Amino acid sequence: GQNIDQPTEMTATEGAIVQINCTYQTSGFNGLFWYQQHAGEAPTFLSYNVLDGLEEKGRFSSFLSRSKGYSYLLLKELQMKDSASYLCAVRDERGRDDKIIFGKGTRLHILP
Amino acid sequence: GAVVSQHPSRVICKSGTSVKIECRSLDFQATTMFWYRQFPKQSLMLMATSNEGSKATYEQGVEKDKFLINHASLTLSTLTVTSAHPEDSSFYICSATSPALAGYGYTFGSGTRLTVV
Numbered sequence: 248g249q250n251i252d253q254p255t256e257m258t259a260t261e262g263a264i265v266q267i268n269c270t271y272q273t274s275g276f277n278g279l280f281w282y283q284q285h286a287g288e289a290p291t292f293l294s295y296n297v298l299d300g301l302e303e304k305g306r307f308s309s310f311l312s313r314s315k316g317y318s319y320l321l322l323k324e325l326q327m328k329d330s331a332s333y334l335c336a337v338r339d340e341r342g343r344d345d346k347i348i349f350g351k352g353t354r355l356h357i358l359p
Numbered sequence: 360g361a362v363v364s365q366h367p368s369r370v371i372c373k374s375g376t377s378v379k380i381e382c383r384s385l386d387f388q389a390t391t392m393f394w395y396r397q398f399p400k401q402s403l404m405l406m407a408t409s410n411e412g413s414k415a416t417y418e419q420g421v422e423k424d425k426f427l428i429n430h431a432s433l434t435l436s437t438l439t440v441t442s443a444h445p446e447d448s449s450f451y452i453c454s455a456t457s458p459a460l461a462g463y464g465y466t467f468g469s470g471t472r473l474t475v476v
Contacts, residue, residue: 346405
């Protein structure tokens, strides 16, 4: 089966750093995504990790540990526009088809 | 590159009618397309996977006779919600990929807000 867990909501202050954790259990693993989604809009791609370690991209970084089934998204120098839902998603390998299975998302509130 | 166009962006229909949503890959050939549904304040739930020229594979609990998916070409997939009911009101999003794209080559459409009255 598949199970992807992340906190439902988090609150942080403008200019600060926040870490959003994600744990997963899937039958087949072929990478982990982080997406940002503003209300009423489609998700936008943030990062993709397939190997263990940290991937840094500007203010956002993503970490993966395959042995622990664990990932986090790190957001630095938070801005008000970062208020959104952050979706952890696993690429579940199933023979011919890979599927992206999403966690329930973490709603991040940024306070001035 | 890797743009997916989805329309309509919003649609309101009466109970009992059918609604078709289109998903097009504009600058690549999408061998596989995915359809998701998202209820308010919830995450995306995968409904089905469609490969060009073959029948869609539906996730458990999704009625294939109610949500008709057609992937007739490498650039177009359609989702038809038949005999729509108010509980079908949701945000529907398509996603497309191709082996030709990079490892993170899953591109999402802009979504369709369906309201059934």
